[in-house]
Amino acid sequence: MHIDARQLNNNTLIEGDLCIIGAGAAGISMALEWIHTSHKVILLEGGGFDYDEKVQQLYKGTSSGQKFPDFTSSRLHYFGGTTGHWAGFCSPFDELDFEERDWVPYSGWPLKKKDLDPFYDRAHKTIQLGPYNYDLKFWQKKLPYMYPFPLNEKVIRTKIWQYNQARYGNIYKETILNAKNIHLYTYANAVDIQTNDNVSQIEQVIVKNYSGKTHTVKAKHFILACGAIQNTRLLLASNSKAKAGLGNDNDLVGRYFMEHIELNVAELNMIKPFATNLYNFEMGVTKVSGELGITHEAQKQEKILNGTSSVNLLPETVDNQLRLDRWKHYEETESYIKDMTDLWEEADTQAKFGMGAIGKKFHLNIRMEQSPNPNSRVSLGTEKDGLGVPKAHMNWDLTFLDKRSIRTIYYLIGREMGASGLGRLKLREEFRDANDPTFPEDTHGGNHHIGTTRMDADPKKGVVDINCQVHGINNLYVAGSACFPTAGGPNPTLTIVALSIRLSDFIKEKMKW
Ligand SMILES: Cc1cc2nc3c(=O)[nH]c(=O)nc-3n(C[C@H](O)[C@H](O)[C@H](O)COP(=O)(O)OP(=O)(O)OC[C@H]3O[C@@H](n4cnc5c(N)ncnc54)[C@H](O)[C@@H]3O)c2cc1C
Known part of the structure; x- marks a missing residue:
């Protein structure tokens, strides 16, 4: 059911059992879990069904520290949220992402990977991904062209990704509108959350x-x-009741803001051309591919953060003759296409998937978790937006551990490339000095906004508890990557959706108490 809040009489009272504020990946994933229940769900969306410049400007903010992109460019303020332009890279966090690592300050989740596995499986269905399996061997059986570089497996691993640029605003609009118990209010911007006197x-x-x-x-x-x-x-x-803001008794709200650091860091020159099917990614076409990762053992040994490197062929070095030779093996290709067809019934587009270029020169781009850092922080700015809410101020603060980890990841990849006789790696100038803590001007994130209401069982260390409930406030929860204590190696949305489904289950149980 849809109601445009602009058309309601002023000062309307809207009542329900559950109120979800925000209809992006997290909010819609939650709402879907409540369809056909006996509960009335109010889904509040600040924008409409399409991009609206005036609403988008409500995201405007200021920043200091490491250069941070304009907030209006990294998120979308309408039904479907930022999935309106996300790239759809999905992978679950590794076991190590959840662990306390003595070399990563403030690391460690109160959850383990196995606690989230059932929810990752359900999140796969919501995002409409393939089977919940990220084992290279599993995919090699289905996609026989997926060869990794033959590198020392004690140091280098393959991190598998699945892709679906699921535009929630398109794929779930009808489902939400047709659901009798979901009351979607568009142009309903939450501007103030009001509590009882003792803020419980x-x-x-x-x-x-x-x-x-x-x-x-x-x-x-x-x-x-x-x-x-x-x-x-x-x-x-x-x-109005809690002077420092809700959930902020311990000055934690907004702190530990994290991104995935993304940057072109090295160039790889192969001695012989290599078929890049495993590493090939083509937006809207590729369903599964791999990146170079560092094994957990090597991460522990080197005391570095978790990250992966994409392997991007420089187009001018593509060897077309080799590609043509490979496509002469028509039978093999046909069975490959069939496999893909069985999986997603998209023969035409999947046919392209087998055509990963063969080449000699690659750009290597890092995608790495930022370490949790209390000084990397979102706070309120001095100006207000068009609806009277103070704008956000971002102080994006990267650390020496972040810089050293990127350098070490490429040192390890370069060392193993050399040792296996495959190729040579050229590190970008700004990463050659091991003692230099600074980041290049063009350093950016993946538009993944993480942290700010981190999860911890102890209210002195986290804003939300293990169930994503704000400490001390009985009926307030946070859904999304704000709850992550660490950013994890992979992109966040699959984990956001898994946690949102888990939160839905929790509230359903709580309603029975
Ligand atoms: C270019 C780009 C590429 C990306 N690629 C990937 C990727 O490959 N893989 C990946 O995992 N992630 C990716 N992301 C990140 C991904 O889009 C986000 O992680 C995800 O959308 C976050 O979901 P969310 O529901 O928390 O927030 P959003 O999707 O941003 O949704 C928030 C919703 O809340 C609404 N809202 C905001 N304020 C209010 C208010 N006051 N009242 C009512 N409603 C409000 C907004 O309009 C919006 O609908 C990418 C992001 C960008 C920008």
Whole structure:
């Protein structure tokens, strides 16, 4: 069911059992879990069904520290959220991502990978990915052209990715609109979360829009699912009863902001050309591919962060003759296409998948977790947005561990490439000095906003508990990567969706108490 909050009478009271604030990957994944239940779900979305420049500008903020992109370019403020332009790279976190690592300050989740496995499996269905399996051998049986570089497996591993640029705003619009118990309010921007006097219970949320309408939402449970920066803004700005903001008794809201650091770091020159099917990625076509990763043993030994390197062929070095020779093995190709067809029934596009170019020269791009750092922080700025909410200020702060880890990852890849006689690696100038903590100007993140309401059983160390409930507030939860204590090696959305499904299960159970 859909209601445009601009069309309601001013000061309408909206009531339900559950109120989900934000209809992006996290919010919609949660709402889907409640369809056909006896509960009335209010899904509040600040924007409409399409891009709206005026609403998008509500994301505007300021930044200091390491250069950070304009907030309006890295997120989308309408139904479907940032999945409207995400790249769809999905992979579960590794076991090590959840562990406390003595060389990574503030690392360690109160959860283990095995706790999330059943939810990752369910998240696969929501994001419409292939089977929940990330083992190279499993995929090699289906996709026989996927050869990794023959490198020392004690040091270098293959990290498998699956892809689906699932645009939630398209694929789930009808489902949400047709669900009788899901009441989607568009142009319903949450601007204030109001509590009882001792700040133990949310009583209502105030929503506004540019039509000058203000409405009140009452529910038994409230879930913040607006993304890590926006969640922080709302918690800090909702300060009528808690002066430092909600969940912020220990000055933690907004801290430990993390990204995945993405940057071109090295060039790989192969001695012989190599078929790149495993590493090949073509947006909208590739369903599975691999990246170079560092084994957990080597990470422990070198005391580095978790990250992977993409292997991107430089087009001018493609060897077309070799590619043609390979395609002469038509029978093999045909069976390969059949395998892919069985998997996703997309023969035409999947046919292309077998055509990974063969070449000699590659660019290597890092994708690495940023270490948790309390000074990397979102806070409230001095200006207000068009609906009167203080804008966000970002201080993106990278550490020496971040820099050293990138350098070491490429040192290890280069060493093993040389040792196996495959090729030589040329490290970018800015990464050659082992003592230099600075990052190049063009350093950027993957547009993955993580941390800010980190999960910890101890309220002195985290904003939310193991169930994503805000410490001390009975009926307020956070859905999304804001809850991650560490950023993990892989991109966040699969884990966001898994955690959102888990949170839904938790609230359903809690409603029976
Ligand atoms: C270019 C790009 C590429 C990406 N590629 C990948 C990738 O390959 N793999 C990956 O894992 N991740 C990727 N991401 C990140 C991914 O898009 C996010 O992790 C994911 O969308 C986060 O989901 P979310 O629901 O937490 O936030 P969002 O998807 O941003 O949704 C938040 C929702 O809340 C709404 N909202 C905000 N404020 C309010 C308010 N006050 N009141 C009501 N509603 C509000 C917004 O309109 C929006 O609909 C990419 C991001 C970008 C920008």
